[in-house]
Amino acid sequence: MSIKSLDPRITRENLPEEPDSKPLENIHHWQTYEVFHQTKKGDRHIHVGSLHAPNQEMAVILAKEQYSRRDKCVNLWVVKTADIFSSGYENEDIFETTPEKTYREAGGYKVMDKINKFKKERKQQSN
Amino acid sequence: MKEFNELNDKKTTAIKDLLYRLADDQLILGHRNSEWTGLGPILEEDIAFSSMAQDKLGQSQALYQLLHQIGEDDPDTIAFTRKVNEYKCCHLVEYPIGEYNFSLMRHFLFDMSEAIRFNMLGSSSFEPLAKISKKFKGELKYHTMHAVTWINQLGHGSGNSPAKIQASLDECFPLALGIFEPSGYEDILIGEKIFFGEKELQEKWLEAVIPVLKNANLKIPDIKNIKASYGGRKGIHTEYLKPLIDEMTEVYKIDTKAEW
Numbered sequence: 001m002s003i004k005s006l007d008p009r010i011t012r013e014n015l016p017e018e019p020d021s022k023p024l025e026n027i028h029h030w031q032t033y034e035v036f037h038q039t040k041k042g043d044r045h046i047h048v049g050s051l052h053a054p055n056q057e058m059a060v061i062l063a064k065e066q067y068s069r070r071d072k073c074v075n076l077w078v079v080k081t082a083d084i085f086s087s088g089y090e091n092e093d094i095f096e097t098t099p100e101k102t103y104r105e106a107g108g109y110k111v112m113d114k115i116n117k118f119k120k121e122r123k124q125q126s127n
Numbered sequence: 128m129k130e131f132n133e134l135n136d137k138k139t140t141a142i143k144d145l146l147y148r149l150a151d152d153q154l155i156l157g158h159r160n161s162e163w164t165g166l167g168p169i170l171e172e173d174i175a176f177s178s179m180a181q182d183k184l185g186q187s188q189a190l191y192q193l194l195h196q197i198g199e200d201d202p203d204t205i206a207f208t209r210k211v212n213e214y215k216c217c218h219l220v221e222y223p224i225g226e227y228n229f230s231l232m233r234h235f236l237f238d239m240s241e242a243i244r245f246n247m248l249g250s251s252s253f254e255p256l257a258k259i260s261k262k263f264k265g266e267l268k269y270h271t272m273h274a275v276t277w278i279n280q281l282g283h284g285s286g287n288s289p290a291k292i293q294a295s296l297d298e299c300f301p302l303a304l305g306i307f308e309p310s311g312y313e314d315i316l317i318g319e320k321i322f323f324g325e326k327e328l329q330e331k332w333l334e335a336v337i338p339v340l341k342n343a344n345l346k347i348p349d350i351k352n353i354k355a356s357y358g359g360r361k362g363i364h365t366e367y368l369k370p371l372i373d374e375m376t377e378v379y380k381i382d383t384k385a386e387w
Contacts, residue, residue: 009166030169051171052169052170052171053171054280055280057276057279058277058280061175061272061273061276061277062171062172062175064175064269065171065174065175066174066175069178
């Protein structure tokens with residue numbers, strides 16, 4: 001008996017109802033590439049995802065339909081995932097900073113007093 | 128004045144015949160290629176091939192719309208209700224999808240012809256067609272880039288890839304030559320500068336596909352000794368077209384007045 005499906009493409013393949021399934025582990029997988037998408041010439045390329053491809057030419061061809069068929073795109077970059085060097089989550093703590101360093105932030109500088117003083121002085125001068 | 132009208136009628140008939148040939152090729156191949164949706168060899172390729180199949184349907188719709196503007200029925204009616212022998216598609220697009228190498232080779236040979244054809248039609252004296260043809264340019268460029276990359280990949284592949292893609296080339300070639308079956312209107316189309324004609328298109332196509340095939344290490348079929356698969360342009364089709372049309376129109380025919 002072969003599979004009878006509502007999908008005529010499946011039915012006409014005459015597939016056995018009990019497939020002779022083999023383990024998938026020996027199937028060769030292509031490497032992955034990371035895809036970067038640019039919406040306007042001069043803008044930065046933004047990472048949009050990854051895909052499988054055997055080489056960079058195929059990666060670009062496949063990336064076009066995966067990642068830019070809906071949004072405007074002027075250029076795509078692909079980079080082998082293996083070529084990405086990362087800081088690593090084990091070092092996530094390097095991004096933590098002591099919270100009390102207001103001098104490293106623009107908001108840490110109170111300048112409104114000086115600005116108001118300057119404005120007042122100029123007003124007096126022009127009077 | 129009578130002569131002028133007669134010429135005009137002949138010209139309109141020639142344009143309609145051309146548009147039907149182009150649109151039917153795209154509709155039928157678009158439908159065929161969409162049969163890979165969900166069954167493609169890998170997810171990424173499945174999405175790319177399905178998306179290109181949708182491009183084909185969109186392009187055929189634009190051409191059916193143009194036919195409607197010059198007096199034919201609305202696009203859905205002409206796409207879905209004609210008799211099999213009223214379709215003007217070539218045999219290449221009718222064949223079942225086969226194995227993926229067959230579908231890829233057909234996609235390569237057909238879309239290379241389309242890219243050249245619509246580039247030529249970009250300067251057609253029939254302005255609405257020239258305008259539409261220019262709009263197809265980007266999609267067709269991607270389709271041929273995709274096809275050329277794959278053919279090159281498989282031609283240089285390991286294992287049985289080169290032998291399989293060579294076998295598909297040998298199988299597809301007589302069918303592909305059928306794309307260029309001359310219509311009964313070649314003289315008027317060329318004379319009126321509507322289209323350069325199938326003969327010139329075939330020459331340009333050979334100039335374009337042969338270097339790609341050679342580059343992919345494939346053996347070029349002996350063109351002089353191949354019989355082109357003609358008949359499609361005259362409504363004589365392979366046994367594969369009718370089941371395709373029955374399946375394609377199955378839902379439409381349940382309720383032809385339904386609003387989608």
